[in-house]
Amino acid sequence: MKDMATSLDETQVPPATDPLVAKTALTVSGAVKYYPNAPMPALNDVSFSIAENEFFTLLGPSGCGKTTLLRSIAGFEDLTSGSIRLDGDSIESLAPNQRPINTVFQHYALFPHMTVAENVAYPLRRLRLDARAIERRVAEMLALVKLAEMADRKPAKLSGGQQQRIALARALAPNPRLLLLDEPLSALDLKLRREMRTELKQIQIKTGITFLFVTHDQEEALAMSDRVAVMNNGQVEQIGRPEAIYNAPANEFVATFIGETNALSGLVEKTGSGAAQVIVLGGIALAADADLAVGERVGVSVRLEKVDLRPPGEGAVDAIVEQTVFLGTDTVVHLKVGKETLQARLQHTDRARPVPAPGDHCSVHIDPGAATVVARSNR
Amino acid sequence: MSHATRIDRLRSYPGFGPLTIICLTFLYAPLLVVSVYSFNATRSITEWGGFSFDWYVRAFNNPTIRDAAGNSLFVAVCAATLATTLATMAAISLLRGPPLKGQTGAVSLVSLPLMVPEIITAIASLIFFVTIGVPLGFVSLIAAHTVFCIPFAYLPISARLSGIEATLDEAAGDLYASRADVIRTILIPLMMPGIASGFCLAFIVSLDDFIIANFVSGPGSTTLPVAIYGLARIGFTPEINAVATLMLAVSILFVGLSWFLGRKTTQIN
Amino acid sequence: MQDAAAVAQRSYRVGEARSRRVMLSPALTVLVVGLVCPLIIVLVYSFLEAGTYGGVEWRFSLEAYQQFLFQRDIFDDSLSFSTAYLEIFGRSLFMAVLATAVCLAIGFPTAYFIATRPPEQRMFWVFLITVPYWVNLLIRTLALLFIIRDQGPINAALQGLDMIDAPLRIAYTDFAIVLGLAYSYLPFMILPIYAALERSDTRLVEAAYDLYASKARVLVDVVIPGAKAGIIAGAILVFIPSIGSYLAPDILGGGRELLAGNLIAQQFQASRNWPFGAACAVILMTVVMLGLIQFVRSQERTRRGEMR
Numbered sequence: 001m002k003d004m005a006t007s008l009d010e011t012q013v014p015p016a017t018d019p020l021v022a023k024t025a026l027t028v029s030g031a032v033k034y035y036p037n038a039p040m041p042a043l044n045d046v047s048f049s050i051a052e053n054e055f056f057t058l059l060g061p062s063g064c065g066k067t068t069l070l071r072s073i074a075g076f077e078d079l080t081s082g083s084i085r086l087d088g089d090s091i092e093s094l095a096p097n098q099r100p101i102n103t104v105f106q107h108y109a110l111f112p113h114m115t116v117a118e119n120v121a122y123p124l125r126r127l128r129l130d131a132r133a134i135e136r137r138v139a140e141m142l143a144l145v146k147l148a149e150m151a152d153r154k155p156a157k158l159s160g161g162q163q164q165r166i167a168l169a170r171a172l173a174p175n176p177r178l179l180l181l182d183e184p185l186s187a188l189d190l191k192l193r194r195e196m197r198t199e200l201k202q203i204q205i206k207t208g209i210t211f212l213f214v215t216h217d218q219e220e221a222l223a224m225s226d227r228v229a230v231m232n233n234g235q236v237e238q239i240g241r242p243e244a245i246y247n248a249p250a251n252e253f254v255a256t257f258i259g260e261t262n263a264l265s266g267l268v269e270k271t272g273s274g275a276a277q278v279i280v281l282g283g284i285a286l287a288a289d290a291d292l293a294v295g296e297r298v299g300v301s302v303r304l305e306k307v308d309l310r311p312p313g314e315g316a317v318d319a320i321v322e323q324t325v326f327l328g329t330d331t332v333v334h335l336k337v338g339k340e341t342l343q344a345r346l347q348h349t350d351r352a353r354p355v356p357a358p359g360d361h362c363s364v365h366i367d368p369g370a371a372t373v374v375a376r377s378n379r
Numbered sequence: 380m381s382h383a384t385r386i387d388r389l390r391s392y393p394g395f396g397p398l399t400i401i402c403l404t405f406l407y408a409p410l411l412v413v414s415v416y417s418f419n420a421t422r423s424i425t426e427w428g429g430f431s432f433d434w435y436v437r438a439f440n441n442p443t444i445r446d447a448a449g450n451s452l453f454v455a456v457c458a459a460t461l462a463t464t465l466a467t468m469a470a471i472s473l474l475r476g477p478p479l480k481g482q483t484g485a486v487s488l489v490s491l492p493l494m495v496p497e498i499i500t501a502i503a504s505l506i507f508f509v510t511i512g513v514p515l516g517f518v519s520l521i522a523a524h525t526v527f528c529i530p531f532a533y534l535p536i537s538a539r540l541s542g543i544e545a546t547l548d549e550a551a552g553d554l555y556a557s558r559a560d561v562i563r564t565i566l567i568p569l570m571m572p573g574i575a576s577g578f579c580l581a582f583i584v585s586l587d588d589f590i591i592a593n594f595v596s597g598p599g600s601t602t603l604p605v606a607i608y609g610l611a612r613i614g615f616t617p618e619i620n621a622v623a624t625l626m627l628a629v630s631i632l633f634v635g636l637s638w639f640l641g642r643k644t645t646q647i648n
Numbered sequence: 649m650q651d652a653a654a655v656a657q658r659s660y661r662v663g664e665a666r667s668r669r670v671m672l673s674p675a676l677t678v679l680v681v682g683l684v685c686p687l688i689i690v691l692v693y694s695f696l697e698a699g700t701y702g703g704v705e706w707r708f709s710l711e712a713y714q715q716f717l718f719q720r721d722i723f724d725d726s727l728s729f730s731t732a733y734l735e736i737f738g739r740s741l742f743m744a745v746l747a748t749a750v751c752l753a754i755g756f757p758t759a760y761f762i763a764t765r766p767p768e769q770r771m772f773w774v775f776l777i778t779v780p781y782w783v784n785l786l787i788r789t790l791a792l793l794f795i796i797r798d799q800g801p802i803n804a805a806l807q808g809l810d811m812i813d814a815p816l817r818i819a820y821t822d823f824a825i826v827l828g829l830a831y832s833y834l835p836f837m838i839l840p841i842y843a844a845l846e847r848s849d850t851r852l853v854e855a856a857y858d859l860y861a862s863k864a865r866v867l868v869d870v871v872i873p874g875a876k877a878g879i880i881a882g883a884i885l886v887f888i889p890s891i892g893s894y895l896a897p898d899i900l901g902g903g904r905e906l907l908a909g910n911l912i913a914q915q916f917q918a919s920r921n922w923p924f925g926a927a928c929a930v931i932l933m934t935v936v937m938l939g940l941i942q943f944v945r946s947q948e949r950t951r952r953g954e955m956r
């Protein structure tokens with residue numbers, strides 16, 4: 001199966017400031033991991049590479065193998081097969097304490113019997129740096145995470161957000177080649193999570209360290225990443241820039257996992273060179289950049305905000321409003337179009353256009369370029 | 380109980396409370412009576428002749444008791460130190476990392492001294508030392524007590540260690556610590572309350588032991604319980620009450636300490 | 649700033665199992681040399697001939713076990729079946745069972761009472777129960793003797809109140825031995841029952857009341873089955889030290905009525921018949937092992953039951 005969307009995606013283009021000089025930091029190829037006594041692999045042929053200075057995110061639902069992949073890279077698990085290379089050298093035979101890779105653990109794993117400063121100094125001591133250099137580096141790191149005044153406190157006396165920053169400072173202190181972050185923000189409340197998101201990104205830019213970030217929160221992934229790899233069932237479904245993942249999902253899983261979407265069934269009506277026209281909802285024509293055959297049935301994803309509601313008769317097809325759900329900044333409208341259902345997201349910016357009420361009649365318009373073909377049914 | 384809820388009342392049974400009081404009285408009354416009489420100025424059991432420290436002074440001046448007390452302390456410190464060291468090493472190797480080959484066997488071996496009746500341990504140690512030609516004395520006594528104390532030290536140490544998240548080991552490993560570094564800089568400091576608690580228990584067990592000491596101690600290494608037994612054979616004197624009360628106090632002190640340390644550790648996690 | 653890439657080649661995972669084994673070995677060696685070997689030597693000695701002045705002659709012999717069941721006539725060397733030692737073991741068994749029953753009768757209500765206290769009070773009650781265990785067993789036994797003996801405070805009080813004329817004979821009786829055993833090992837009964845009760849589900853009790861059970865029925869149908877694992881554990885923990893007990897019969901029984909523990913000890917003291925003492929120890933150990941196997945089985949059964 002070859003999807004058009006994949007070929008459009010910028011998988012191979014490193015996003016760093018200057019793509020021409022960016023060099024590869026980490027390469028994972030053909031990673032397979034079976035846990036003992038587990039019938040299904042936790043990782044099933046995972047391959048990707050991360051460029052230097054890149055903020056790369058692994059995004060996927062719970063249990064898809066993100067942690068397993070991260071632990072394999074850190075050296076806590078052995079792969080069943082496949083290889084992991086850092087700067088071109090295989091690191092599989094190295095123990096965790098021999099890999100120039102550091103991890104920010106999900107629950108921070110700060111050493112409770114050491115002060116904040118001692119925690120940050122820990123890796124530097126193990127690397128046998130001299131006392132002066134350690135002191136300087138610790139101060140530098142605490143300043144970076146804006147917690148210089150907390151240096152002598154024990155971790156238990158810090159808030160969750162502060163502990164998070166210390167864990168980050170500690171992992172960054174030895175200046176690793178690669179920083180692994182396993183859902184580092186998941187234990188924080190929503191507001192703090194948003195703040196930390198910006199801050200993480202800034203720190204990454206400031207330090208220039210390559211980040212491999214793991215999350216199941218799509219908003220987090222889209223907001224921070226240079227590139228995102230969407231994982232499911234131990235496999236990588238799609239790799240690309242956030243916009244590409246959102247606007248051109250490679251398949252139905254990616255389309256439904258990222259953002260909200262209408263999964264519609266379409267019929268191919270016209271084909272041209274690498275382009276086609278697909279009809280959905282019995283009357284709306286959409287453009288598809290794929291090699292399709294006339295008469296073929298395909299799955300089409302249309303984002304909620306791409307559905308435009310117009311007064312009856314002005315759009316391509318008529319619809320009846322079934323239900324409206326108020327969500328603060330916008331309202332989701334559930335529509336019935338013939339026998340099919342459709343959802344639209346109306347932003348509350350346009351005062352002139354009132355939100356329709358259940359039972360109202362209206363018509364639907366979708367921009368021809370707004371759709372993505374995500375699946376082809378086997379005729 | 381003023382805030383007893385309905386279910387609390389339903390769950391309570393008449394007589395269980397009084398039985399608990401009887402149970403505690405049964406456990407504490409003999410100890411209490413002995414302690415009280417250790418302060419009695421007269422020798423009599425029936426009459427209270429006033430408060431006095433006489434019997435304590437006499438006990439302290441009794442060379443048999445003094446020497447035995449010194450021996451007991453020396454043996455207990457040595458045995459508890461050895462047992463705690465061995466138990467700490469065993470706990471770290473058994474509880475950190477995937478199960479070793481023969482793990483269950485090793486764990487049951489550690490608790491074996493608890494399963495064997497003490498009298499059998501005692502005569503087995505006696506036969507063993509005689510067979511291999513170790514003269515009965517401090518060496519045999521300390522060796523036998525070390526073996527016997529290992530499970531008592533192991534219990535609080537392993538409990539404490541299992542409470543330390545394995546992610547901390549991983550985090551240290553991730554931050555360039557070797558296995559020895561992890562043990563030295565992370566595990567031992569965090570296990571310290573458990574280790575102290577284990578030491579206290581091992582110390583008390585060694586100090587309290589009569590049966591093993593009775594068989595494997597030599598003429599110069601008589602411990603306090605063996606000496607008390609000898610004195611009690613001759614006749615019950617208030618001096619014995621005084622020593623018994625002191626030993627009681629030491630036991631309660633150490634167990635209280637061990638308990639306190641154990642509780643403190645659970646609060647950290 | 650030294651780069652993390654320049655990490656010294658120290659091993660973390662490589663040989664981890666080996667280094668753990670090395671760390672474990674001192675403790676295991678001490679236990680094997682200090683306890684397993686001695687126990688094996690006891691087994692070996694039980695099959696040797698007694699030396700004239702203590703110790704053993706290195707000749708294989710079943711005499712020690714023979715002596716356990718038969719009496720050798722001094723004059724004609726003929727063997728006749730004798731129950732003397734069997735009776736000692738029988739009495740030890742009987743007293744251990746009795747002590748276990750007494751402990752259960754007092755221990756269960758106590759454990760239940762503690763388990764139904766408010767959670768923050770429970771640890772204190774448990775502490776109260778544990779403290780006596782850590783007090784020197786010899787001292788505790790002597791203390792018990794102190795208060796139950798003829799001139800002791802109990803008799804003094806009873807006589808003072810004119811309730812009895814002559815002192816009540818408590819010390820140096822079988823009753824005193826059972827009392828002493830129960831006194832020694834009561835905490836062993838309470839703690840596991842308490843642990844089981846505390847873990848058991850209160851909602852089951854609520855459900856039973858909801859389904860019209862009476863208080864007694866709830867106790868029999870819900871509470872006791874829920875604490876079964878603890879009761880069995882407690883019974884074993886009291887039974888094992890009781891059957892091998894040395895101090896309680898020696899001090900409270902006045903050393904006249906022998907129990908298994910004293911019989912064994914005697915062979916290494918006054919009687920100086922090591923092989924016979926070793927044989928008795930082997931027999932006692934076998935009884936204990938049977939108890940332990942029963943214990944492990946019942947633990948496993950309840951664990952399986954919980955998983956279902």
Ligand SMILES: Nc1ncnc2c1ncn2[C@@H]1O[C@H](COP(=O)(O)OP(=O)(O)OP(=O)(O)O)[C@@H](O)[C@H]1O
Pocket residue numbers: 035036038041042060061062063064065066067068069216
């Ligand atoms: N130690 C283990 N032994 C056996 N199976 C495991 C082990 N760890 C993880 N798994 C299984 O491997 C799969 C992937 O787990 P993993 O922890 O990598 O998921 P994840 O993507 O990190 O999920 P989450 O978002 O919940 O953290 C899961 O099905 C899990 O059950």
Ligand SMILES: [Mg+2]
Pocket residue numbers: 066067068
């Ligand atoms: Mg995970």
